[in-house]
Amino acid sequence: MGKRSGETYHHGNLHETLIAAAIELIRDxxxxxxxxxxxAKKAGVSHTAPYRHFKDKNALLAAIAETGFKTLTERTRNAAMQFDGNPKQQLIETGVAYVELALDNPEITLLMFGGFIDTEKCPKENLDSEADNAFQGLVNLIESGKQSGVFRNEETELLALATWSMVHGLAMLITGGQLCGIADEPDQVRNLSEKVESLLMEGILLR
Amino acid sequence: MGKRSGETYHHGNLHETLIAAAIELIRDxxxxxxxxxxxAKKAGVSHTAPYRHFKDKNALLAAIAETGFKTLTERTRNAAMQFDGNPKQQLIETGVAYVELALDNPEITLLMFGGFIDTEKCPKENLDSEADNAFQGLVNLIESGKQSGVFRNEETELLALATWSMVHGLAMLITGGQLCGIADEPDQVRNLSEKVESLLMEGILLR
DNA sequence: ACATCAATGTTGGCAGTGTATACATAGATG
DNA sequence: CATCTATGTATACACTGCCAACATTGATGT
Structure with a gap:
């Protein structure tokens, strides 16, 4: 008998409820x-119930980070799609999306990249399969940009890594509070992202 | 009278001992x-003794991060000094030093930038005075490079931020384990740092 | 020289944490 | 309808950060 959800012994879908509630908590x-x-209290279950769905705390955090990587992949892909055929603009918008996501979800971003999660050795397996997806999108984008003669004929992985490092660094500096006063508001952030990436495109050397 | 340190009731210099021991623990x-x-056990004192020297755990972590920022400032400054008069090389070596420090001390780097420390609001006060020092060195370097006609005549802060983001991003990707297999060994890291920064210099657009 | 005091260290305790173990319930399956 | 398995609970333990009360000591002033 299922009077109202929450009154039954079995919760129904604790798994998703836990993840959602955990995201809220972490945000706060x-x-x-x-x-x-x-x-567990927030979800209305006993304090050991989560262990039926996650091996331990670390596993739960990993699951949350995983969702973070998923939305990162989505958002950057969407941003790129809107400027199909214009690799330069695509690269810029991808970066802006990356940084903006970090600004929107600073705590989750820290969770994803801040070393909170024990990933044994090199996280090549579960978790980073998603992170690799995001990176792969970048690689494809650059590859096609190279072929259409927009980007330099350097090793694609290297170009992608440089771009990734740039936006990732900017994102982490912002979420880490290092750019307080410089990049607080969304429009400041977008402006900064665009400028910084333009610099990467054009180079900072005088010519 | 100081028979041997550790046998006296008063430790003598618990403050530094705690920081040193804490760094070891965090590394491990x-x-x-x-x-x-x-x-406290490692330092050979009771479990509340640290509270005589640090307000709480967060304060201790902040002190450790502070030392991290200090060595960051030192190392990058040293790297730059070795190529005085050659701004381009200075910029590259500064970046390499930044990334190498992160590779040498991944846990401390995470502590510094990973959001482990509650810095109230914008950390403009104590802690980041040191972080600002490191950044200021970068600004000076770029400013002089601009005046000697090596760097483009863009806003100095912007050029500095772009450079910082680049190396910071690379450093965080490495310490976060995102570049496993690509940047594990020190020589790989140096090589990658140089290449990536060269890209920032030259730009990634075909011309 | 001695009393006093502030700095530094200790003991004990409390609420909160992660997680292991044993037990309870209920939805699914034969 | 019996049984199994997934899911949730109760209890317990070691550990954590931190607070309050007390102990020791080196420094200070007279």
Missing amino acids: KGPNAFSLREL | KGPNAFSLREL
């Missing part, structure tokens, strides 16, 4: 101050 | 698994 209090017991 | 187990009580 940061990835550090996040506790499984508080999460 | 990461900034997340670091506990004050274990630190």
Whole structure:
């Protein structure tokens, strides 16, 4: 008998509920101050119920980071799609999307890249399969840009890595609070992202 | 009278001892698994002794991050000094030093930039005074490079931010394990740093 | 020289944490 | 309808950060 959800012994879909509630908690209090017991209370279950769905706290955090990588892939892909056929603009918009996502979700971004999650050795397996997806989109974009003669004929992986480093660095500086006063508001961030990436395109050397 | 350090009731210089021991612990187990009580045991004092020297755990972490920023400033400045009069090389070596420091101290780097420390709002005060120092060195370097006609005549802060983002992003990707297999060994890292920064110099657009 | 004090260290305790173990419930399956 | 398995609960333990009360000591002033 299912009177109202929450009154039954079995929750129904604790798994997704936990992830959603955890994201909320992390948004509020940061990835550090996040506790499984508080999460369980928020979800209305006993404090050991989450262990039926996640091996341990780390696994839950990894699942959340995974969703973060998914939306990162989505958003950057969408941004690129809107300027199909214009690789330069695509690259810029991809970067802007990357940085803007970080600005929108600073705590989740820290969770994704801040070393909160123990990924044994090199995270080539589960978690970073998604991170690789985002990177792969960048690689494809650059490859096609090279073939249409927009980008230099350097190793594609290198060009992609440079671009990734640039936007990732900007994103992490912002979420880490290092750019307070310079990049607080969304329009500041977009403006900065565009300028910085233009520099990467044009180079900073005088010619 | 100081028979041997450790046998006296008063430790003598717990402050520095704690910081040093804490750095060791963090290196071993990461900034997340670091506990004050274990630190106290390692230092040979009771589990509340650290509170005589640091307001709370966060303050201790902040102090450690501070030392990290100090060595970052030192190392990058040294790297730049070795190529005085050659702004382009200076910029490259500064970046390499930045990334290499992160590779040498991944856990401390995560502590510095990974959002482990609660810095109230914008960390303009204590902690980031040092971070600003490192950035200021970069600004000076670029300013002089502009005046000697090596760098483009763009806003100095923007050029500096672009450079910083680039190396910071590369550093964080490495410490975050995102570049496993690509940048594990020191020589790989140096090589990658140089190439990536060269790209920033020359630009990635075909011309 | 001695009393006083502030700095530094210790003991004990509390609430909160992650997680292991044993038990309870209920939806699915034969 | 019996049984199995997935899911949730209760209890317990070691550990954590931190607070309050107390102990020790080197420095200070008279």
